[in-house]
Every structure is written in structure tokens, then in C-alpha cells.
Amino acid sequence: MNAPLPIRPTPLYLQDDSHPQARVCAACEVRRSALFGALDAASLDRIHTHIATPQLGPDERIFGRGDPGGAVYTVRSGIVRFERVTEGGDRRIVRLAGRGDLIGQEALLQRPYADEAVACTEVQLCRIPRTLVDQLGRGENALLLELMRRWQQALEQAEAWVADLATGSALRRVLKLLALLDRHADEQGLIWLPRREDMGAMLDMTVETASRMVSRLRRDGAIVPLPPRHARLDRDRLAAVLASQDAA
Amino acid sequence: MNAPLPIRPTPLYLQDDSHPQARVCAACEVRRSALFGALDAASLDRIHTHIATPQLGPDERIFGRGDPGGAVYTVRSGIVRFERVTEGGDRRIVRLAGRGDLIGQEALLQRPYADEAVACTEVQLCRIPRTLVDQLGRGENALLLELMRRWQQALEQAEAWVADLATGSALRRVLKLLALLDRHADEQGLIWLPRREDMGAMLDMTVETASRMVSRLRRDGAIVPLPPRHARLDRDRLAAVLASQDAA
DNA sequence: CGAGCCGTTGAGGGGATTCAAGCTCAGTGG
DNA sequence: CCACTGAGCTTGAATCCCCTCAACGGCTCG
Numbered sequence: 413m414n415a416p417l418p419i420r421p422t423p424l425y426l427q428d429d430s431h432p433q434a435r436v437c438a439a440c441e442v443r444r445s446a447l448f449g450a451l452d453a454a455s456l457d458r459i460h461t462h463i464a465t466p467q468l469g470p471d472e473r474i475f476g477r478g479d480p481g482g483a484v485y486t487v488r489s490g491i492v493r494f495e496r497v498t499e500g501g502d503r504r505i506v507r508l509a510g511r512g513d514l515i516g517q518e519a520l521l522q523r524p525y526a527d528e529a530v531a532c533t534e535v536q537l538c539r540i541p542r543t544l545v546d547q548l549g550r551g552e553n554a555l556l557l558e559l560m561r562r563w564q565q566a567l568e569q570a571e572a573w574v575a576d577l578a579t580g581s582a583l584r585r586v587l588k589l590l591a592l593l594d595r596h597a598d599e600q601g602l603i604w605l606p607r608r609e610d611m612g613a614m615l616d617m618t619v620e621t622a623s624r625m626v627s628r629l630r631r632d633g634a635i636v637p638l639p640p641r642h643a644r645l646d647r648d649r650l651a652a653v654l655a656s657q658d659a660a
Numbered sequence: 661m662n663a664p665l666p667i668r669p670t671p672l673y674l675q676d677d678s679h680p681q682a683r684v685c686a687a688c689e690v691r692r693s694a695l696f697g698a699l700d701a702a703s704l705d706r707i708h709t710h711i712a713t714p715q716l717g718p719d720e721r722i723f724g725r726g727d728p729g730g731a732v733y734t735v736r737s738g739i740v741r742f743e744r745v746t747e748g749g750d751r752r753i754v755r756l757a758g759r760g761d762l763i764g765q766e767a768l769l770q771r772p773y774a775d776e777a778v779a780c781t782e783v784q785l786c787r788i789p790r791t792l793v794d795q796l797g798r799g800e801n802a803l804l805l806e807l808m809r810r811w812q813q814a815l816e817q818a819e820a821w822v823a824d825l826a827t828g829s830a831l832r833r834v835l836k837l838l839a840l841l842d843r844h845a846d847e848q849g850l851i852w853l854p855r856r857e858d859m860g861a862m863l864d865m866t867v868e869t870a871s872r873m874v875s876r877l878r879r880d881g882a883i884v885p886l887p888p889r890h891a892r893l894d895r896d897r898l899a900a901v902l903a904s905q906d907a908a
Numbered sequence: 909c910g911a912g913c914c915g916t917t918g919a920g921g922g923g924a925t926t927c928a929a930g931c932t933c934a935g936t937g938g
Numbered sequence: 939c940c941a942c943t944g945a946g947c948t949t950g951a952a953t954c955c956c957c958t959c960a961a962c963g964g965c966t967c968g
Contacts (some may be wrong), residue, residue, distance in 0.1 A: 504822070506822045517812060526816050560807070562811070566815055567818060569812065574754045575746050658749075
């Protein structure tokens with residue numbers, strides 16, 4: 413059971429004669445960090461009609477690997493995972509995206525999606541058709557800069573994933589994952605705690621090992637699992653465990 | 661000992677009154693796959709004077725993590741590795757770049773470089789000052805598209821690194837690395853074979869384990885090391901070993 | 909209430925690390 | 939010319955971490 417996300421009311425100063433979706437876009441709480449934050453009100457007004465804001469539940473698919481890329485998405489809330497199947501035949505999660513992240517950028521290059529994108533938590537998206545960005549790209553330079561910034565950000569996240577989550581002992585990798593998830597904590601300070609099977613797909617370990625590590629941290633008081641799929645972290649104790657781990 | 665790379669003569673039809681560097685750019689053997697392949701001759705003529713073509717030997721540094729990003733580079737030949745130091749304190753190679761790849765894209769966003777870039781083999785580069793792309797970006801759309809394409813390519817390589825090189829047994833990871841290096845083989849079919857220490861930094865294993873795996877493949881006749889730092893692969897036998905590995 | 913999924917824990921075995929020693933080879937200097 | 943040296947590679951033995959296989963408990967749902 414996942415509690416529905418709160419819906420913010422439209423600010424009063426925007427309840428004018430604009431198109432409804434334009435008001436939603438302008439009021440978007442992630443707009444300052446979102447892709448279209450780079451656009452002025454006039455540009456926004458030209459495109460708002462084509463932007464959908466789909467909402468998905470856990471384990472619902474956003475797009476699949478190989479699907480024709482018809483749109484890019486901005487993550488407004490929630491966590492999205494990118495999966496692919498290794499040649500060995502097992503599922504591997506290669507990256508996570510959270511609030512403000514841009515996903516499915518391949519679409520802008522008229523390419524099929526490279527990975528399967530699946531919602532981890534309840535997820536709110538902005539769906540931006542590819543053609544929309546195409547025509548904007550002709551004139552607006554701010555958008556392109558913002559786009560490149562996101563691209564680079566995704567790249568750095570992918571490299572950080574290799575450096576952090578694919579390195580060291582099982583305990584260390586779990587600690588790093590928790591640190592990453594902590595950056596996506598909700599307003600009550602709760603994190604999304606993946607199923608052990610998903611943790612295995614992220615960290616290349618078995619469900620048993622993932623369970624053992626989480627249990628160990630739970631016994632140390634560093635994490636308090638709050639089913640379903642959530643937990644509270646004690647950052648200090650986690651840091652202490654990580655430090656004692658590095659010392660060894 | 662690394663043999664000097666062959667220098668191609670300038671095609672006859674280009675020996676006109678152009679600037680010398682313009683001729684070099686136009687004759688560049690990787691141009692069709694290079695960033696500026698998207699530009700026409702006129703644009704090329706405007707910028708050629710500012711493009712340097714540095715040449716580096718093995719283990720020479722191209723840029724360091726945190727350096728102010730003054731330029732992007734196209735790899736004309738050779739292999740470049742991206743390193744960073746994990747919080748654990750040990751060196752980790754997070755990606756490789758080869759012919760035609762664009763490196764240091766952070767510079768276009770006026771950011772410092774995210775990783776240390778080091779030449780693995782003899783490397784030839786095109787150095788493209790950031791300001792040059794800035795002014796081109798205003799008018800030329802083809803360049804921007806090409807730029808985004810490369811960005812996406814780098815991202816996909818990073819994700820494939822996680823899926824391939826950070827997954828499975830030590831033998832499997834070594835096999836995957838060899839397959840990757842094979843795609844950068846030179847004209848004689850030789851690959852760059854990293855030092856065991858570097859293999860360890862790529863695959864998160866010890867030098868001893870890396871050595872054991874290479875030795876095992878050598879005994880199986882799947883790889884013939886040709887010091888210094890090179891080897892010849894038997895693709896069929898490598899595939900056979902990989903298959904028998906997956907079966908287990 | 910039984911079925912099924914998920915998480916947990918234990919026992920045993922295997923693969924990677926750790927620690928250690930010996931090897932090749934290039935460079936150096938007696 | 940050749941011992942000496944140090945870096946890189948290889949191999950062995952012991953240890954340990956993680957995987958595999960197995961069993962069990964809590965929970966949700968039909």
C-alpha cells in the first residue's frame with residue numbers, strides 16, 4: 413500500500429485565462445529544476461496543450477527496451493529504475509532516476525529506448541512528445557543547454573553507479589545504495605527500500621546476501637524497515653558502519 | 661614499445677589554397693564519424709585555425725578530475741580511460757573511449773571535468789576549445805544533433821559497463837572486457853591488453869585474480885599475450901569459454 | 909485456510925582475496 | 939659481461955566472503 417501523493421493547489425496568481433495545462437506547468441513544483449524551467453511563459457503557452465502528466469504505480473512500465481521513442485519524460489515525483497537483461501539472462505538494474513531527472517532522451521535522437529524504464533514507487537511524470545522538442549530546438553537555445561546539462565548528469569550518475577554500487581564488499585555496496593536512496597527521501601524522511609530481489613539486481617548479489625546485509629544493519633539500529641517497501645535511516649550509524657568497513 | 665601510427669597523406673583534391681589545418685580536418689580519416697563531420701566545408705574553414713591535434717603516449721594525462729573544462733576532444737586513434745578514486749581510496753576505471761568518441765563534454769556546460777582522462781595506448785586527439793562550439797551552436801543545428809548523439813552514446817556505454825563488466829564471475833568479466841577491447845583492435849587485429857592492475861581497476865578484482873584468468877585463457881589458447889601491453893584473440897575460443905561459463 | 913510471495917536464517921561449498929614466494933625482463937652500474 | 943635491482947606477472951596455500959540449497963515464518967489474497 414502506497415499513500416497517494418499530495419496534489420498542490422494552483423497558485424492564485426496563475427488562475428487567469430491561460431490554458432489549464434499551462435497553469436499546471438507554471439505551478440509545477442519541480443519547474444525550477446525541470447527541463448522546461450528554461451522556457452519563458454510565452455514559450456510555455458505554446459506547448460502546454462501537448463504535455464500529459466501520467467501517474468503510475470509501483471512496477472508499472474513507462475517504456476520498454478526497443479520501443480520506438482516517441483517522448484521524453486521528466487520525473488516529477490517518485491523513483492524510476494532502468495533495467496536491462498544481461499546476456500547471462502538475468503535482470504540487471506543499471507540506473508535510478510528521481511525527481512527532476514529527464515528520462516528517455518534517446519527519443520530526441522529518434523532512437524528506440526535503450527532500457528526498460530519501470531516505476532519503483534508511485535511516480536508522476538511529464539510526458540513531452542519528441543516533436544515538441546524538435547520544433548522548440550530550432551529557436552530556443554536555453555532549452556538546449558538545459559538538455560545537455562541533464563544528459564551530462566545522467567552520464568555522471570551512470571559512472572558514479574559503477575564507482576559506488578559495483579565496487580567493494582556486499583555490505584559496502586548496500587550502504588552506498590542506501591546513501592543514494594536517501595537522496596530521494598520523501599518529506600517525512602522515509603526512503604524507498606527495494607525488495608531484496610531488486611537490491612540484488614542493482615548490486616549484483618543474491619537476495620539472501622541482500623537480506624543478510626539489511627538484517628545486519630537493522631540489528632545495528634542503522635535502518636528501520638517499515639513495510640511495505642519503506643524504511644527510516646540513521647545516517648550517523650550508517651556512516652559509522654561504513655567507516656568501520658573501510659578500516660578493515 | 662608502441663609502433664608509431666601511420667600518417668595518411670592529404671588527398672589530392674584538397675590540396676588547394678585552404679589553410680593547412682583545414683585540409684587536415686577535411687582529410688581526417690575519422691571525419692565521417694567525428695563530431696565535425698556534421699559541418700560543411702565553409703564552417704570547417706571558419707574554425708580550423710583553433711583546433712590542435714595533440715598526440716600522447718601511454719599513461720599521459722589528457723585532463724584531470726576537477727580541472728576547468730576548456731575544451732572537448734575527439735579521439736582520432738588509441739584508447740582513453742576514465743578514472744576516479746572511490747571513497748574507499750582505490751582507483752577505479754569507470755569507462756573507456758576509443759576512435760570517434762567525444763570526451764570531456766562537461767566542458768561545454770562550463771563545468772570542470774568529472775573524471776581523470778588518461779591515454780591507454782598512443783593516442784591522437786582533436787582538441788576543440790569550448791568557445792568554438794559555443795559560437796557554432798548559435799547557428800548550426802547539425803552540430804548540436806551530433807553532439808547529443810555522442811552524449812547518448814557515452815551514456816549507453818556507461819550503462820553497458822555496469823551490465824557487462826560489473827556482473828558475474830571474474831572469468832566472465834574478463835571475457836567481457838576482452839570483447840570490448842576487441843572492438844578497438846588495430847589493423848593487425850591486435851588489442852591493447854591492460855596491465856593486470858588496470859584490469860583490476862576496471863573489473864573490481866585483484867591483480868592476482870586478473871592474472872589467473874588471463875593465464876587460464878592463455879592456456880586454453882583463447883588469447884596470446886604479446887608484450888608489451890598487446891595480445892591477439894581467438895574469438896571462437898573466447899566465445900566457447902564464455903558459453904561453457906554461462907552453462908555452469 | 910491454503911497458496912504464493914517475500915523476507916529471514918542456517919549449513920555447506922566454491923570462488924575470490926590475502927599473503928607469500930618465485931619468475932621474467934628491462935635498465936643500471938660495477 | 940653479468941650481477942643487481944625493481945616492476946610487473948605468475949603461481950601456490952590458507953582464509954574468508956558470498957553463493958547455493960534448504961527450511962521456515964509472516965503476510966496478503968483468493
